[in-house]
Amino acid sequence: MKEVSRNIPAEVKRILRKEVNYGCPIESCGSPFLSYHHFNPPWHIENHHNPEGMIALCLHHHKAADNGAYTNTQLEECKKKPFLSGNDMLLGEIALKRENILFDVGGNYYLGASEIHLRKNEKLIWLEFDEKGHIMINLEIKDKGGEPIFSMINNDWIISTSLKDIESPPAMKMVKFSDNEKNIRLSIEYKIYSLESFIREYQTIIDIRRIYEIVQSLPKNDIVICKVRGLLQYPFHIHFKDGQTNFRNLKGPFTINGIFKLAEDATMEYFEIKDAFTIGDGTLIK
Numbered sequence: 001m002k003e004v005s006r007n008i009p010a011e012v013k014r015i016l017r018k019e020v021n022y023g024c025p026i027e028s029c030g031s032p033f034l035s036y037h038h039f040n041p042p043w044h045i046e047n048h049h050n051p052e053g054m055i056a057l058c059l060h061h062h063k064a065a066d067n068g069a070y071t072n073t074q075l076e077e078c079k080k081k082p083f084l085s086g087n088d089m090l091l092g093e094i095a096l097k098r099e100n101i102l103f104d105v106g107g108n109y110y111l112g113a114s115e116i117h118l119r120k121n122e123k124l125i126w127l128e129f130d131e132k133g134h135i136m137i138n139l140e141i142k143d144k145g146g147e148p149i150f151s152m153i154n155n156d157w158i159i160s161t162s163l164k165d166i167e168s169p170p171a172m173k174m175v176k177f178s179d180n181e182k183n184i185r186l187s188i189e190y191k192i193y194s195l196e197s198f199i200r201e202y203q204t205i206i207d208i209r210r211i212y213e214i215v216q217s218l219p220k221n222d223i224v225i226c227k228v229r230g231l232l233q234y235p236f237h238i239h240f241k242d243g244q245t246n247f248r249n250l251k252g253p254f255t256i257n258g259i260f261k262l263a264e265d266a267t268m269e270y271f272e273i274k275d276a277f278t279i280g281d282g283t284l285i286k
Ligand SMILES: [Zn+2]
Pocket: 024, 025, 026, 029, 030, 031, 057, 058, 059, 060, 061
């Protein structure tokens, strides 16, 4: 018989997340930090990844399930009638907090306080400090019509369960969502590097002089990078990719402030930014 890998296929996880409307299905829980439990049959009886015999649960309830807290009938009931509905709001947070974090927003790198505005007085991404000096990320993401769909205030995030996929593993260092109909996807992921692993991954992307400036400002064996990637449609098409950000269909008048050093040009249909960089307090263009 073919051996089944312990790794659960991504598609099975997606089905299980969606089934519970992205929150732990146990009564009164609704935690977005989901893990995946095999119950019918349990993994030690048979190695399988059949979604019908699996359920997404938070770590607390996963542990309880492993220790026999719920019958198969109860778990099947939870799969059919999860705690959250498809119209609820899902609340989560990023647990990771540091005084120094390198932000990598589609090839725009910044250390310290900074803001990205895409319209005057309308922020897209901005950083704040808590009372202990930790950097907290803030985002307001809207759909094409300008309706809010995802918001993060000082690392606490909120999103509607009506989206097509939302993923936030129990490590609380990442949140990812996508919706094909709205043509939107976003991932915010914090990664911890040693000096060696940071240089290995970034030396081909960031200029070596910049790497030197960055490592001067960060603790050597706890280099934290917050990567933002995705495709947004408001206020225009923005694509944050590895090493670059593209804008399309810019219709004026518009202002882009922050480290996106983009000149005002109402007729511009396509603009690409690579390796924009700031260190310290950030450069804001007024
Ligand atoms: Zn739970």
